[in-house]
Amino acid sequence: MPTESGRRIPEATVSRLPQYYRVLLENTGTGLVTISSDRLAELAGVNAAKVRKDLSYLGSFGTRGVGYDIEYLLHEIARELGLTQDWPCVIVGIGNLGAALANYRGFGARGFRVVALADADSSKVGQKVADLEIEPVTELTTICEREKVTIAIIATPQSESQNVADTLVEAGVKSILNFASGMLSVPDGVAVRKVDLATELQILSFYQLRNGNGNNGSANGTGPS
């Protein structure tokens, strides 16, 4: 049951919208005003029919014979993805990865502002990373309320990840990006996405064994042909 717009957008489409968005962004300021599904498909590394189907879920604002107005399309995708608003984020677990994420330019650029850092290690508390002071993980609830955190990034060891997730959920966080290796159980209404480096490498390892047999780019979960 969709709310915002009247249509229900397939999960597979949602996961491609950010791709299109990025490609379109790269094409602003080039003088181009419109872009065809063919061209967009090529740049995003997908099939043109797929592009048209995907975009048709947002409404039909292409012009036959011409293509899509880049600015307008950007605006529509941004609206659909909620990129027109600000999503304050907290990063929990400031190890190598957490620190790298905190410093990562590109979060803020697109509306995702890292507003707080937390860690369980008391020797880290008080240190500054990316201009933010690391706070104790015990304060997580307070932090989330204070900063109106909507998205949390978990970069702790796996052993702590479920506890952290529970606390976050308790504090009202509805979206979690999980870099720890295990699975998180969360109540309905909370979205979790997982990024697991070991998993990715293992999948590559599989295709490495098989390569030269027709298993090529199809190893790609999100991208190229």
Added chain:
Amino acid sequence: MPTESGRRIPEATVSRLPQYYRVLLENTGTGLVTISSDRLAELAGVNAAKVRKDLSYLGSFGTRGVGYDIEYLLHEIARELGLTQDWPCVIVGIGNLGAALANYRGFGARGFRVVALADADSSKVGQKVADLEIEPVTELTTICEREKVTIAIIATPQSESQNVADTLVEAGVKSILNFASGMLSVPDGVAVRKVDLATELQILSFYQLRNGNGNNGSANGTGPS
């Protein structure tokens, strides 16, 4: 056209095998000898029927009424994923993220050994990160040959990623894990997997807008129900 074993394993199954593998690993040393598809499903956050179907692609080595022998299953999955061998990896682009990846314990633990680092920034060349000396990216071809690199991790800015990929492919690398935001075009027979943090956040943002409307864990690409 499968080679190794006679069966063709669906892509979706391949991407779940690492999950099962991790869960099984966590259950060694607990005294348990076997595990049921139900239990495995619960721990991996998937459906039990799916677990059975997935494992049936590897062969049928469960025992009805009992479950799967944990050790044997681990061995079979490892064999299928190629985790029984060593995959020397190179990381290209030693910024915050690249350095974090270099330091990340968990690659090596499972057979993925980072054997070289490369960066285009000459002021970084010669520095040591995670006990490895950063080498100039211009030496990439030499590095790959010298270290017999099979898997490359690209953590450069997007602008350089395609060039780096081309060089890697030229040097015979058949698997690439890409952290840069754009799409890579590579010839058939080369596998690319993409990890894009901005994309993940944007997908979460979408479900954040919709949450409470029945869009819950289904935002999850890999995991929970």
Added chain:
DNA sequence: GCCACCTTGTGATCATTTTCTCTAAGTCTG
């Protein structure tokens, strides 16, 4: 204003993946 040309949007088809259901095979208890 008409005609050749482009490109979108969509219905139809095909492929993949998930889920359901049931049977066959084994264990464990008494």
Added chain:
DNA sequence: CAGACTTAGAGAAAATGATCACAAGGTGGC
């Protein structure tokens, strides 16, 4: 050793996603 119980495996059905093919709509040249 018999019967109740547990669980894998597989076939079928349902859901989801990808691709195809083409008609409808719009542009620009003349």
